Amino acid sequence: MRVRERIRRSFTRHLFLKIFALFLAILLWFQVSRKGQEYLSFQVPVTVSHLPPQLELTRTSPQQVTITLSGPPGLSREVPPGSLNILLDGSLMHEGSTVVHLLPSMVSGPPGVHVDTISPRTVRLALEATIQKRVPLYPQFVGSIRGPFPSIRVTLSPDSALVEGGSRSLSRLKGLRIAPIDLSLLTNDKKQVLSVPLTLPVNAQFRIVNPRIVTVTITRVSGKKNHKAKEKQEF
Incomplete structure (x- = not known):
C-alpha cells in the first residue's frame, strides 16, 4: 500500500507545473514543426477543360473554393493572387448533374507548394447537350x-x-x-x-x-x- 501511495503522490505532486510543462512542450513542438514554412489561404475559381464538343457546362456550384497552401518562406511572392485555380478534366463527363471530389492534384500552382486543405471538398456541375x-x-x-x-x-x-x-x-x-x-x-x-x-x-x-x-x-x-x-x- 505504501508503494501505491508513493506512486500516486509522485503523479499528483506539483500537478499544475507538470500540466504547464506539457503545454510548453506541445507548443514548442508545434513551433518547430512550422519552422521554415509559410501558410496562405486563397479563394480560387473552379474551371473545367477538355469538355466534349457536344456538351455545355451551364452551372458550377460553388464557383469558387478555399484552399490553404504551405511552402518555403517567400511563398506569397511565388503565388500571387489570381494565379491559382481548380482545374477539372471534363473529357469523360456526361450530360446531366455530376458531383466531383476535389483533390490536391487538381490545384494548379508552382512547384514546391503543398495543398493542405480544400473547402468544400466537392463541387456539383450541370452539363447539357x-x-x-x-x-x-x-x-x-x-x-x-x-x-x-x-x-x-x-x-x-x-x-x-x-x-x-x-x-x-x-x-x-x-x-x-x-x-x-x-x-x-x-x-x-x-x-x-x-x-x-x-x-x-x-x-x-x-x-x-x-x-x-x-x-x-x-x-x-x-x-x-x-x-x-x-x-x-x-x-
Whole structure:
C-alpha cells in the first residue's frame, strides 16, 4: 500500500507545473514543426477543360473554393493572387448533374507548394447537350426623335440569329434584341441605313454563331403622324 501511495503522490505532486510543462512542450513542438514554412489561404475559381464538343457546362456550384497552401518562406511572392485555380478534366463527363471530389492534384500552382486543405471538398456541375437554334431579332430604341414624331418603318437584315448553347438554356430563349438605336441621332433623310452590332445579353449561357452585325433600315412613312414605333418584347 505504501508503494501505491508513493506512486500516486509522485503523479499528483506539483500537478499544475507538470500540466504547464506539457503545454510548453506541445507548443514548442508545434513551433518547430512550422519552422521554415509559410501558410496562405486563397479563394480560387473552379474551371473545367477538355469538355466534349457536344456538351455545355451551364452551372458550377460553388464557383469558387478555399484552399490553404504551405511552402518555403517567400511563398506569397511565388503565388500571387489570381494565379491559382481548380482545374477539372471534363473529357469523360456526361450530360446531366455530376458531383466531383476535389483533390490536391487538381490545384494548379508552382512547384514546391503543398495543398493542405480544400473547402468544400466537392463541387456539383450541370452539363447539357449542345444544340443550335434560330431566334428572331428585335430592335430597341433610346432617346426620342427631334421635332414632330413621324411614322417610321424599321426592318432588320437578317431578322434572325443562329445561337448555340445548352439545350435547356436555349429552350427558354425566345428572341434577341440588337444594340439600342438612339432616335435623337436620326437625320431628316427619308431612309437611313445603320449597321448595328448584335451582342450577348449579360450572363448569357449561349453563343452567337451569326450574324455579328445587323443592317437596320429606318424609313419615314408620310401621311401618318404621331404614330410611335412599337417594339416587340424580348423574352
